[in-house]
Amino acid sequence: MRILIVEDEVRLAATLGDLLHINGYTVDLCHDGETGLDNALSGIYDLVILDGMLPKMDGVGVLKNLRKEGNATPVLMLTARSDLSDRVAGLDAGADYYLTKPFEPKELLACLRALIRRQPQLQDPExxxxxxxxxxxxxxxxxxxxxxxxxxxxxxxxxxxxxxxxxxxxxxxxxxxxxxxxxxxxxxxxxxxxxxxxxxxxxxxxxxxxxxxxxxxxxxxxxxxxxxx
CATH class of the missing domain: 1.10.10.10 (Winged helix-like DNA-binding domain superfamily/Winged helix DNA-binding domain)
Incomplete structure (x- = not known):
């Protein structure tokens, strides 16, 4: 399974990449919204982890454009913004899950597994x-x-x-x-x-x-x- 991480904090993105790689995922990283959208639209990813505050295009903008193009790839929005209005904006834009920073690695992995289970083509994991x-x-x-x-x-x-x-x-x-x-x-x-x-x-x-x-x-x-x- 290939996951795209769109996160402008380079060290955090690398840490997340290492965590997912250890747990058996294939991971690609990018650090701004425009590149993230371009990569996500390629159709090669099974899931996207998307930061809310990004240079060039914010996470909500990435989500809106992704969904506008008919791309239904599951998106986990990962952001420091915890206000209700921010969560609502992310979910309304098309996020499948909203996780605020700081977070526990086990919680992130559990969220990924939950999103993966929702995908019909992956219902038989064996x-x-x-x-x-x-x-x-x-x-x-x-x-x-x-x-x-x-x-x-x-x-x-x-x-x-x-x-x-x-x-x-x-x-x-x-x-x-x-x-x-x-x-x-x-x-x-x-x-x-x-x-x-x-x-x-x-x-x-x-x-x-x-x-x-x-x-x-x-x-x-x-x-x-x-x-x-």
Missing amino acids: AITFGDLCLDQGMFSLRCGGQSVQLSRKEYDLMELLLRNQRQVITKETLLLKVWGYESDAEDNNVEVYISFLRKKLQRLRSQVTIRTIRRVGYCVEMGAGEGA
């Missing part, structure tokens, strides 16, 4: 299935019948995206953004290498599921042969 495959989210493994293989983090993230969008073509650009991140210098070749790793593991499992290449576009999972190039 496994994703397709055909004879089962992707175990707790063990980072891929199972078929009585056999299983361990996946690296990027292999897992790629397979999760493909399986959550069964039979739909996922572009290389989307895979790069979701798995490597908005500011990564990774290229198409990185995706191709990891898709090759996944195909070898599917062959090792003797699964009927294949990863199909749609030339010049991207990939999709399907039953039966048809890997392409």
Whole structure:
């Protein structure tokens, strides 16, 4: 799961990033409202932690623009403003939760888990299935019948995206953004290498599921042969 932190206090943003990374999240940071909005609109994030007081565009402005564009990514507003009018303004702008500073790390993590549980696509936290495959989210493994293989983090993230969008073509650009991140210098070749790793593991499992290449576009999972190039 990838989370965007929009926080102008650089040290606090780094501390939050470390906390979330330790707890298994992939995290990107930015420190002003305009950059935060641009990143959030990319569609690669599962959740946004948004400060209320930001340079260039405040948190409420970011939220209003995000929702105006039809982006429904859950947003946890994190701010020092605790007045009722400020909380109402944040919630009315589209925040899903409002947490005031200072806060306890355990409380923040609990809020994130609550927001994640609300997302329909994440209701089954244990496994994703397709055909004879089962992707175990707790063990980072891929199972078929009585056999299983361990996946690296990027292999897992790629397979999760493909399986959550069964039979739909996922572009290389989307895979790069979701798995490597908005500011990564990774290229198409990185995706191709990891898709090759996944195909070898599917062959090792003797699964009927294949990863199909749609030339010049991207990939999709399907039953039966048809890997392409």
